[in-house]
Amino acid sequence: EPEVTQTPSHQVTQMGQEVILRCVPISNHLYFYWYRQILGQKVEFLVSFYNNEISEKSEIFDDQFSVERPDGSNFTLKIRSTKLEDSAMYFCASKKFFGPGTRLTVL
């Protein structure tokens, strides 16, 4: 059964550093998403991506965030200058199917 994969599983970074979170979505799906879950809180939508461009983004997804699909398989979320409040689990989704998540810790 096809599945969504994410790397790394855990990323620790210093405040102000750039991080790139990677996802390999299910290959024949067209819509991809990033969600995040701050510890103890609900899952929040960040951005949706369709046909190689952003189709919708939330208020959370400010200029510090970007997404791209650099090749036919990877789907990345970049945070340019991380803040303490960016610490969260980040989930990639391919339609209704979620990856295992990347736990980002900003120190």
Add this chain to the structure above:
Amino acid sequence: AQSVTQLDSHVSVSEGTPVLLRCNYSSSYSPSLFWYVQHPNKGLQLLLKYTSAATLVKGINGFEAEFKKSETSFHLTKPSAHMSDAAEYFCVVSERNTDKLIFGTGTRLQVFP
């Protein structure tokens, strides 16, 4: 706009007793509804989904949910809880045409021996 409200933040049951996790939805059209489960330090697993076919939906691990339009509810049930069911459960509604998911605040299920 679509939304879901999970009525209980915590539910505790004894092993072998029934589970009921409550969810109400708000939608201007016939919604697509889902339940996801998240075990500690794990990802989100799809338990079941409703997409306007049968109102009683069966999912994995013995869970099922019933869509009740008159009550705008989509409660999750299981006849007999197992210790391995202890987890966080999210009721979710899908935006029309985009597959964007809107999550409820979650219900933490504890199962006591």
